[in-house]
Amino acid sequence: MSISIKDIARLAGVTVGTVSRALNDYSDISEKTKKAILKIVAETGYTPNVSARTLSSKRQTNIALLLSGIAEEKNRDSNVLSLLVGAYKFMNDSDRLIATYPINSRLQQRKTIEQLCAEYSLSGVIIFGLKNTDLYYKNIQSSQIPCVVVDFEIQGARQGSVITNDEQAFADITEYVINQNHRRLILVYGRDASEVTHRRYTGFCAALKKNNLDPATVPVIYTDFQEQVAYDETCSLLREKGRDAGTVFVCMSDYCAFGVLRAIHDCGFSVPEDFSVTGFDGTEFSRFISPQLTTIDQNFVKKGFVAAQLLCTILEKETVPQRIRTVDYTFRKGESVRYLAI
Amino acid sequence: MSISIKDIARLAGVTVGTVSRALNDYSDISEKTKKAILKIVAETGYTPNVSARTLSSKRQTNIALLLSGIAEEKNRDSNVLSLLVGAYKFMNDSDRLIATYPINSRLQQRKTIEQLCAEYSLSGVIIFGLKNTDLYYKNIQSSQIPCVVVDFEIQGARQGSVITNDEQAFADITEYVINQNHRRLILVYGRDASEVTHRRYTGFCAALKKNNLDPATVPVIYTDFQEQVAYDETCSLLREKGRDAGTVFVCMSDYCAFGVLRAIHDCGFSVPEDFSVTGFDGTEFSRFISPQLTTIDQNFVKKGFVAAQLLCTILEKETVPQRIRTVDYTFRKGESVRYLAI
DNA sequence: ATGAAAGCGCTAACAC
């Protein structure tokens, strides 16, 4: 059994109430006893037990980062790692720990978000990777649980969102390839159950129309955001049409772009000589490959940081004015897009 | 305030003790009342509070996965993700949740592993990413905390390890390049503070000696496991010596290999025509690139799974005979190594 | 400024 508040009280010759006051920085305690108590705390290496504290206090706030689909999906992409890092960095600064839990579909089926939070005494959560097929997708919207969702908008009073302006970003990169004189685009589509997919599609269409191109004529490769599917489908297309397939693959994620790149290579073509390729996300890996991928960096580390920050603000303040936070993206020019001479 | 055991007791017309018995599957309770209670529990959606349970019970076991260096290092590689997935998968099977926490150096400085475990009521932990410069490196070895460490051997009574036979694996891949008739190897070295680096080096030397090659003559590139450093150093070497640098870069990690590949490309050379390259880890990305990387797959998902399994076994049983678990690796042949005609 | 004591939600030992 490890050392408890009682031991400290005994050693300091005071009662547990006084020790608690010293520990929680209450004002109604003499500097002298406080010093003495903290000295003993330091010497013994005593740390208050979080469970006990949670149980007895209303002020204690435990927060968690819930990851949907992480142990289930085929391509759990590395963006989640950057997000973790960002959230951890923010919590670091306030010397607090944030627990990370996976929430697979069975868990979501077995207990509601309210139950999960009650069970683990969570006063708020950050949710990442939620698809509209997740049970928690509706669950959080009809609940009062303070939460911050990454990548889709939520409207509850004590809820917030951290998003990227996907429409604009995807329009930007689409316009970029158009400005490089590409006219025969191939869209490499993400996953219908992910909201970002639809926003990016909107941006894609907007950029085309703005340049007098018709979205309806653009061939689409459906990938479910999986590298392998992107690879397979691209191979089929290339084997069937070769260079006639188009001039540039505009992909909804870096992972998809990797599949496309691999397919182009395996079919005997080159990037960017034969085909150009763009990605979306800004995964670390997109800079490692040759040619480096032209992509949109979502700044996932920052997204994680902002998410943690926003959640903490929501938990602290009564009302938070701006609960939809848009994190700026960065266009990253690589060498995967060729300029087409007219 | 959410629903508590008292509410259930009231609704069922019994006392909290009886409800607790029903919930914990004790034998001394009539099937009838148990049924009735569980029915009410299901209807109300009641879930026992973990903090309260932890506080009052000796049987409750909370475990956590501690990640060292994740929010600090430059190249936090994606292996950690696979490890998480593996651990989550095991916990999934028993419908339990494992919390993941980052342990940066400041945290390790502020509280010992014992304090951390006392604070969060952890009965055991899995530790990943520990370097021998981490404070917890010695801390865990001199503590009684039940734990499983990934990638280095620990000897405590209630402690275990999940490791890869790095010597053998690195010897295997080294021998492979030698068998492809490479004689002028360049070693791309990892990080001294990581134990795996030394084991891999041992395997490297063994393979060379076995083939009558002298390790002392092999040029070494030091990388600290960072892609960028590997890139920079390789560029320097190539600019200075060109093809005379050697014929194959034998790398201690995939990330290093990515840096080397990028450098080779940027210096105007090709893989595997001008230089061959091997990696180590089996990151997802190593299969995405063209040419695919010849590497050792450490099967990190399995490592995570086994780590969680081992920790749970240690916590359940009195004594666990085999506490050092070696997870099998897989040699993965890509196209990044060329066969040299003699 | 400090002590005393109730109570957070639950388990478990002891009655009956």
Next chain:
DNA sequence: GTGTTAGCGCTTTCAT
């Protein structure tokens, strides 16, 4: 088989 009750380690209200 079920009720009763004493804690688990802590916070917080009420006395003093």
